[in-house]
Amino acid sequence: MKIVVLVKQVPDTYGERTLDPATGWIDRAGSDAVIDEIDERALEVALSYKDSHKGTEVVVLSMGSKAVTVGLRKGLAMGADSAVHVLDAALEGADVGWTAAAIAAALTSTGFDLVIAGNESTDGGGGVVPAMVAERLGLAHMTFLESVDISADQVAGERTTGQGTLRVHASLPAVISITENLPEARFPNFRGIMSAKKKPFRVASLGDLGIDPAVAFAGVGRSVVLQATKRPARTAGTKIVDEGNAGVKLADFLVAGHLI
Amino acid sequence: MSNILALIEVSSNGDLRDSTSSLLAAAARIGSPVAVVVTRPGAGSALVERLGNLGAAQVVLAESDQAGTLLVTPQVDALAAAVSTLAPGAILTVNSVEGRDVAARLGVRIGAGLVIDAVNLRSEGLTIVATHSVFGGAYTVESTVQGRPLIVTVREGAIEGPADAAVPVVTTVSLTSDARNSAVIDEVIDLVVTSTRPGLRGATRVVSGGRGLGSPEKFALVDQLADALGAAVGASRAAVDAGFVGQTCQVGQTGVTVSPQLYVALGISGAIQHRAGMQTAKTIVAINKDADAPIFDIADFGIVGDVFTVVPQLIAAIESRGKK
Numbered sequence: 001m002k003i004v005v006l007v008k009q010v011p012d013t014y015g016e017r018t019l020d021p022a023t024g025w026i027d028r029a030g031s032d033a034v035i036d037e038i039d040e041r042a043l044e045v046a047l048s049y050k051d052s053h054k055g056t057e058v059v060v061l062s063m064g065s066k067a068v069t070v071g072l073r074k075g076l077a078m079g080a081d082s083a084v085h086v087l088d089a090a091l092e093g094a095d096v097g098w099t100a101a102a103i104a105a106a107l108t109s110t111g112f113d114l115v116i117a118g119n120e121s122t123d124g125g126g127g128v129v130p131a132m133v134a135e136r137l138g139l140a141h142m143t144f145l146e147s148v149d150i151s152a153d154q155v156a157g158e159r160t161t162g163q164g165t166l167r168v169h170a171s172l173p174a175v176i177s178i179t180e181n182l183p184e185a186r187f188p189n190f191r192g193i194m195s196a197k198k199k200p201f202r203v204a205s206l207g208d209l210g211i212d213p214a215v216a217f218a219g220v221g222r223s224v225v226l227q228a229t230k231r232p233a234r235t236a237g238t239k240i241v242d243e244g245n246a247g248v249k250l251a252d253f254l255v256a257g258h259l260i
Numbered sequence: 261m262s263n264i265l266a267l268i269e270v271s272s273n274g275d276l277r278d279s280t281s282s283l284l285a286a287a288a289r290i291g292s293p294v295a296v297v298v299t300r301p302g303a304g305s306a307l308v309e310r311l312g313n314l315g316a317a318q319v320v321l322a323e324s325d326q327a328g329t330l331l332v333t334p335q336v337d338a339l340a341a342a343v344s345t346l347a348p349g350a351i352l353t354v355n356s357v358e359g360r361d362v363a364a365r366l367g368v369r370i371g372a373g374l375v376i377d378a379v380n381l382r383s384e385g386l387t388i389v390a391t392h393s394v395f396g397g398a399y400t401v402e403s404t405v406q407g408r409p410l411i412v413t414v415r416e417g418a419i420e421g422p423a424d425a426a427v428p429v430v431t432t433v434s435l436t437s438d439a440r441n442s443a444v445i446d447e448v449i450d451l452v453v454t455s456t457r458p459g460l461r462g463a464t465r466v467v468s469g470g471r472g473l474g475s476p477e478k479f480a481l482v483d484q485l486a487d488a489l490g491a492a493v494g495a496s497r498a499a500v501d502a503g504f505v506g507q508t509c510q511v512g513q514t515g516v517t518v519s520p521q522l523y524v525a526l527g528i529s530g531a532i533q534h535r536a537g538m539q540t541a542k543t544i545v546a547i548n549k550d551a552d553a554p555i556f557d558i559a560d561f562g563i564v565g566d567v568f569t570v571v572p573q574l575i576a577a578i579e580s581r582g583k584k
Contacts, residue, residue: 013513013533017395024401038514096374097367122513123395126376127357128413131364140443141365142331144357156446160508161357164272164450168331170443180514181507221373221407226389228401234539234558241551242565247573250545251581253561257543259465259522260489260578 001152003046004059004110006103006117006130007039007075009068013122024225025093026123028065035071038118040078040185042178045116047079047186049150057081059110063091063102069201076196077188083199084110088206090213095223096124100132101216105209107137114155115175119144130177140170146181262349263318264291265342267335267362268311269354272328272448274303276310278459279354281421284315286414288423290383291349294318298338300327301434308430315423320346324435332361333442337435339366348409350388355413363411373405379418388412396517396536417462418519460492460509465522466538468494468511471502472527472548472567479504481571482526488575494518494538496528512537526567530555547571 011017011031018027043060050056060075062068063086072083086106091098107115115134120127127143134141145157146165155176156169170176188196206213238253240246254260264287269277280295287293295316297304304321311319322338339351339362351366353359355377367374378390390412392401404410460466467489469482479499486493494511495504511518513533523541528534530546530553538544539558546559547567556562563570 013536017398019394019399019401024403096364096376100364100368124376126360126374128360128364128367128374128376131361132368134441135365135368138441140331140441141361142443143361158449159357164448166331166445167447167449168443168445170331174443221367221371221405221410223373223375223403223405223410226402226404228394228399230399231397234544236557236562237560239556239559239562239564242563242570245573246547246563246565247570247575248577250547250561250563250570250574251577253545254522254578255581259543260581 001049001053001055001113002057002059002111003049003114003116004061004107004112005039005043005046005075005080006115007043007060007062007071008036008118008121009033009062009064009071010036010121010123017123019228021228023093024228028067033067035074036118036121038120038178038180041180041182042116042118043075043078043080044185045148045178045182050079059084061103061106061110062086063099063106072201073196074188076199076201077192078186079192081199083201085201085203086209087203090206096126096128096132097222098217100129100136102206102209102211103129104133104136105211106204107133109204109209113172114150117175117177119177119179127177130175134175137175139174141175142168142170143177145176145178148176148178148182262291263294263346265294265296265339265346265348265351267339267351267353267359268295268297269356269358270297270299272450274299276307279356279416280311281314282417282419282462283352283354283414284311285421285423286381286419287352288315289381289419290388292317293423294320294342294346294348295428296320296322296338296342298322298324298327298334300325308428312428313425314421315426316428317426319428319430321430321432322435323432324437326437326439329445330437330439331443331445332358332365333437334435335362336365336369337437340369341433341435343370343409350409351411353411353413355415359413363413367411372409372411373407375403375405375410375412377415378412379415381412381414381419393540396513397540457486458490458492460494460511460516460518463492463518464520465489465491466494466511466518466520466541467491467524467526468496468528469499469504469526470496470528471498473499473504476504481567485524485526485571485575488578489522489524491522491524496534525555525559526571528555529553530558
């Protein structure tokens with residue numbers, strides 16, 4: 001079984017995240033970059049399957065700037081067998097459609113039985129790339145899985161939408177995404193960190209993947225940002241210390257605001 | 261006016277989902293709304309009149325034996341077929357799990373650009389412009405797509421309906437999807453709805469509880485205040501992780517984003533990830549023992565105190581006002 005885990009580098013949600021007002025793109029230099037936590041959980045799903053199924057190969061794959069190297073190295077240190085980094089200046093400012101095209105091409109070149117991604121990133125939060133990749137590859141997808149059961153020829157799980165929970169399955173090869181209901185990722189240990197340095201790490205340009213951007217992206221609708229405006233920060237209002245009547249005072253505040 | 265396709269979500273018992281009114285209202289802002297509904301054969305006609313009342317000028321009933329057994333594939337196929345016959349200016353889906361799946365696959369299939377999680381839509385000549393609220397409302401972003409049509413997923417409840425009622429023109433098509441490239445639905449385990457409280461998404465009032473509530477039993481205080489205010493119940497990730505309440509209640513970065521008129525935070529410290537899910541609320545009220553909790557930095561009314569004394573007093577005050 002060959003499992004490819006898609007990882008994305010995002011600005012750390014513990015810090016302030018900013019947009020470049022000129023392009024509307026995320027200002028990746030303006031905040032610490034980390035692997036999205038949900039993608040670490042996706043990797044954990046693959047690694048725990050590998051723990052109990054010898055002969056499983058786990059690949060971490062990312063598209064992004066040079067800085068992504070750090071995140072992919074962490075994936076290798078956690079236990080992935082190899083890494084693929086899609087790096088090309090033509091992908092700067094890529095929307096979800098371009099991203100999915102590049103990732104699908106990279107997946108074709110690596111080969112796979114199962115692709116696992118996080119359900120949605122903490123920056124863009126679109127949650128659409130896994131299903132777009134599946135459509136490009138002509139495969140089944142199951143997104144937002146809260147449980148995952150991998151067997152030799154199929155993958156099953158449950159997913160909850162706003163209205164109910166579905167039990168679903170798909171034959172392999174398939175593309176899935178998982179929610180934070182799945183377990184937290186393991187920490188890389190010292191041995192993992194040392195051995196990561198010797199593992200295969202492939203950097204691929206669009207040309208390496210057989211994509212000519214002028215051809216592949218021609219006529220494909222692309223979303224573009226017209227304008228990005230920072231909202232004024234919220235400011236603190238009234239703050240009182242309860243002296244036995246704060247509940248009544250709060251009721252008065254809500255009445256004054258026509259909220260009750 | 262160009263046709264705007266709106267994929268209507270139907271619940272497993274065949275009813276229109278609550279998102280319908282808002283989605284058709286969004287379509288009406290930029291063109292002539294065409295409701296596309298996928299049902300089992302014969303089940304769609306009962307929905308036509310209500311779709312008209314909610315603003316659908318046309319209804320496409322796509323009937324498929326595979327509705328409810330193939331995961332989103334019939335919906336993608338129905339929209340792809342409607343795109344080729346109706347040449348729409350835009351295709352809208354709800355920004356739900358299902359709606360995003362459909363938008364994603366359709367975008368690739370028809371080569372259309374995707375605009376995700378719009379909170380508003382408008383036309384500027386031939387261009388359709390979407391507004392987004394990014395990083396938990398810290399930024400307002402306007403975007404569009406180069407080329408037509410565009411596909412937009414619309415945030416649930418962001419655009420208020422209903423649009424003007426119409427008597428829709430109905431087309432029925434029958435549909436068979438290729439099952440080979442689709443996941444299969446084995447079973448629908450419906451959520452057991454035990455309360456009459458409003459749902460969290462799109463709620464106008466939300467009462468949320470955090471780790472400060474202490475236990476699942478004591479979390480009942482959040483329910484009590486929510487019921488006194490007619491509000492939905494939310495929670496911080498800390499409360500969800502501690503098992504006080506289910507994950508569907510989680511407000512924040514990795515949960516639900518809400519923009520209610522009133523947001524009441526009980527025993528929530530206000531970590532940046534929580535604030536990302538609620539800081540666009542019109543009025544924020546916070547009660548917390550810790551005077552230094554960051555939630556107070558964004559609260560319009562903050563009380564440093566014990567939720568277990570302040571909240572019962574507040575509920576009593578609300579109830580006595582109701583009796584006057």
